[in-house]
């Protein structure tokens with residue numbers, strides 16, 4: 373038996389590295405654990421020694437105090453690890469395997485899992501369909517920003533890397549397979565990005581940059597990224613994207629300067645409910661901004677990929693309607709243009725194996741595109757603070773020293 377250090381949410385703006393229990397094959401009571409999940413046996417699970425675990429914009433919604441996350445909730449849903457113990461019902465995953473963990477926890481046995489809709493598994497979260505490690509209202513599965521973590525339904529959930537040495541060599545790219553690379557890809561793909569298309573991605577955070585790289589991988593003719601943060605826009609230009617600065621106003625005019633028309637074929641929302649307004653409204657939040665502007669600039673018959681997160685409750689929102697997740701969406705415009713929408717958690721398992729192959733065969737440089745930087749677990753509070761301040765960096769925690777140099 374060994375100890376376990378982990379990153380925990382304390383209160384709005386505060387995270388701390390704390391001591392927690394080493395995992396066992398049972399879900400124990402703790403901060404944020406759904407009572408109906410307490411005592412749940414996990415003989416189909418494995419215990420991972422964490423290789424890498426990334427800080428995500430989705431964690432920031434909790435850390436900024438925009439959710440009902442309780443104090444001491446252990447964070448972390450972007451996990452890559454080495455299997456150190458396997459439960460008695462695990463058949464194919466072995467001790468010593470290096471594996472990527474899809475951030476969606478799914479059972480592989482319910483109707484939705486059978487249809488590969490793993491973001492809305494019916495059996496892992498007593499509150500509602502869909503679950504994730506280290507996340508408020510997601511059942512209470514303990515987060516992986518820790519030295520060790522339990523992963524249920526291991527044979528089903530885990531993506532095993534074919535070669536250990538190669539995996540550790542490319543770990544800064546492969547670590548993006550647990551969430552942002554599949555999520556960005558899902559955004560671009562469901563927006564209709566393909567050979568010769570024009571694509572606009574709202575948001576130049578890690579998910580937006582991953583969507584932009586994905587649109588390039590899918591063969592887009594032009595990829596345009598919009599944000600209000602100059603450092604993040606420069607990061608998007610570093611791998612061949614056009615950029616637009618939304619502090620200057622609505623995106624249409626700047627898109628016209630690039631393409632000759634104020635429209636694109638495909639629109640991606642990689643921002644979500646904490647969106648800022650455009651132009652003179654850039655100094656405050658206006659949660660419907662991205663959805664409404666995407667409907668304006670996406671050509672009729674096009675599609676919107678919406679990985680950006682929207683919530684059912686946002687006590688911190690200014691408007692009363694937004695506090696229960698109601699936004700002023702101009703749906704009539706979307707209807708008139710026959711636009712399609714894809715929302716929700718990315719079903720990571722639909723894409724992660726193919727994207728792993730693209731990484732292993734040097735077809736894509738995801739770590740470089742998102743400016744991935746490894747830091748120690750104890751440095752996580754600094755990583756959270758810098759990420760929150762808008763650094764053009766994807767922070768990768770390195771709790772057990774697997775990442776060298």
Ligand SMILES: NC(=O)c1ccc[n+]([C@@H]2O[C@H](COP(=O)([O-])OP(=O)(O)OC[C@H]3O[C@@H](n4cnc5c(N)ncnc54)[C@H](O)[C@@H]3O)[C@@H](O)[C@H]2O)c1
Pocket residue numbers: 428429430431432433551552555574575576577578579580598599600601604618642643644645646647648649650661662678679680681716717718
């Ligand atoms: N669907 C999923 O499965 C899934 C998975 C991971 C992350 N997410 C969500 O994706 C979103 C992005 O994640 P991230 O890690 O890149 O977050 P992030 O907070 O680092 O990035 C968001 C970016 O949006 C910019 N922004 C704000 N208002 C804007 C506007 N009006 N137009 C354009 N840009 C604007 C911000 O300046 C910031 O750079 C978050 O909402 C996150 O929760 C969803």
Ligand SMILES: [Zn+2]
Pocket residue numbers: 427428429430431449450475551552
């Ligand atoms: Zn994430």
Ligand SMILES: [Zn+2]
Pocket residue numbers: 478479480481482483484485486492493494495
């Ligand atoms: Zn399921």
